[in-house]
Amino acid sequence: MFGNLKAQPADKILALMVEFKADPRTDKIDLGVGVYRNAEGITPVMRAVKSAEKRIWETQESKSYTGLAGDSAYTQALSALILGDAVAPGQIAAVATPGGTGAVRQAFELVRMANPDARVFVSNPTWPNHLSILKYLGMETIAYRYFDEESRAVDFAGMMADLAQVRAGDIVLLHGCCHNPTGANLNLTEWQAVVDHLNATGAIPMIDIAYQGFGDGLEADAAGTRLVASSCPEVLIAASCSKNFGVYRERTGLLMAVVHETAQQALTQETLAYLNRQNYSFPPDHGARVVATILNDEALRADWQAELEDTRLSMLSLRQKLADELQTLTGSDRFGFLAQHRGMFSRLGASPEQVQAMKTKHGIYMVGDSRMNIAGLNAATVPLLARAIVDSGV
Structure with missing residues (x-):
């Protein structure tokens, strides 16, 4: 064999x-x-991570499983950090994942389950693992222009020309901020134009946001993602805590599906939990518990934000x-x-x-x-x- x-x-x-x-x-x-x-x-x-780990070590009394979706304190806190009040909590289905990579993989699995004919439009260039995972899953991938090699800025005209090919049910993969590998980002006017085009065609946005807080600040870096989430009927968001919390080896990620028909939220949540079960069952907890501890404690959160700002x-x-x-x-x-x-x-x-x-x-x-x-x-x-x-x- x-x-x-x-x-x-x-x-x-x-x-x-x-x-x-x-x-x-x-x-x-x-x-x-x-x-x-x-x-x-x-x-x-990070200082806040060390403090949170110490607190968890002192108070945690069990290493039993969390739920298939992960600890709700984590999924709710990180969802709020990314989306703010752009959508109501009842519109979000979310599961913890092993890092941002796990979130990306589970998102593609969900797409393939819901619409096997969906094509995935991916920026040229993009993070290489996007393409590797899509190839492994056998999903049709179409590149759209993104980076102008002469100006080293976003080729927005080329991007929109290529996205004219999208049809209803297709996925358009976007980087929430700090585009990897180029560092060139859409501005809010361009984000709005993308939203208008997606809504006109029925294509579905998927946002990979792995660097919130590394670009123009926590709020500014989430602005494009929040605009999309509040404006499009269905949105997938894959998030990572590796960079902004510095917990690379803890593999701490989150997959969110935003639905504007709230009746679909329960079914989507059940499906995400099912996909977790088929892949790794219960997601890792330590990094997620650290992040939740920081985000739900005023002093730890303030210290984390200060150190993140110094990094930025x-x-x-x-x-x-x-x-x-x-x-x-x-x-x-x-x-x-x-x-x-x-x-x-x-x-x-x-x-x-x-x-x-x-x-x-x-x-x-x-x-x-x-x-x-x-x-x-x-x-x-x-x-x-x-x-x-x-x-x-x-």
């Missing part, structure tokens, strides 16, 4: 991690792996420093887009050959499409990266 297995395509980001680790150079820079790092190169445990401002500062350094070196403002992008990532616009040259000559590791993790930098390495970019002819 096992001899019939076929080798699967290597994950380029994971392969890059292995290559970076094996590189003996001491001045190498890892801009590939998608985790936040502070100025010391550490992915820290640190990344914005690094973006501006890199843009300024490149302007000094080149005498040109063509890299100004780096300061305009938001979140952990930017797509530099370098060719694969230029990316390879930066790795070979300078020990700069980024994904082959030139996606780089801004949070992998610090004040000392910004000038090194800037010189490598210029030296490689980007």
Whole structure:
């Protein structure tokens, strides 16, 4: 049986991690792996997370199962953080998942169950695992233009032209904020135009929001998602706590289905719980309990928001420093887009050959499409990266 297995395509980001680790150079820079790092190169445990874990350790008396949907304190608190008062709680069906990836996978499973003929429209480019999961599930995928390689901004005209192909029941996958891998985001006027088009065609939005709080702030980063949720009859939302709570290894995610016919909420909730049962039964609880403890405690929540804001401002500062350094070196403002992008990532616009040259000559590791993790930098390495970019002819 096992001899019939076929080798699967290597994950380029994971392969890059292995290559970076094996590189003996001491001045190498890892801009590939998608985790936040502070100025010391550490992915820290947030203060509020440590406090919440201590409280849970002191008070928790059982490790018995939670429900199939996860702990309701978590699903309700995270739903409220993302959606605010955009929709009534009775319109939301939600289940905890193993990370944002688990939420994405369960969302696609739900779509396939409800409408096997649904096509999924995905931005070009997008997070590679979106495409990998869709291919594995055998779901038809259609790319829509999103990123303009010349301006390094959203190609909104191209996006809307490609979305003219959607039909009723199709899924349009959108990034809630801090687009991965480009860092280029829709503005609210563009979000409204997308909403109007989806409602006119009967297509259904699915939003992947993995970086709330990393872009323009918790509220601003949720604005597009809230507009969609309040305006469209049916919405899927896959959320992750890995970045904004720093609980990467705890695999803490949430899948929400927003329905505006409340009679459908109970059936949708039952179906989501059923899908959990078929996949992993009960979702992991520790990270979810940490998040719920923080969000439902005024002092812990305030401390978490303060540290998250420091993280956000640190990344914005690094973006501006890199843009300024490149302007000094080149005498040109063509890299100004780096300061305009938001979140952990930017797509530099370098060719694969230029990316390879930066790795070979300078020990700069980024994904082959030139996606780089801004949070992998610090004040000392910004000038090194800037010189490598210029030296490689980007």
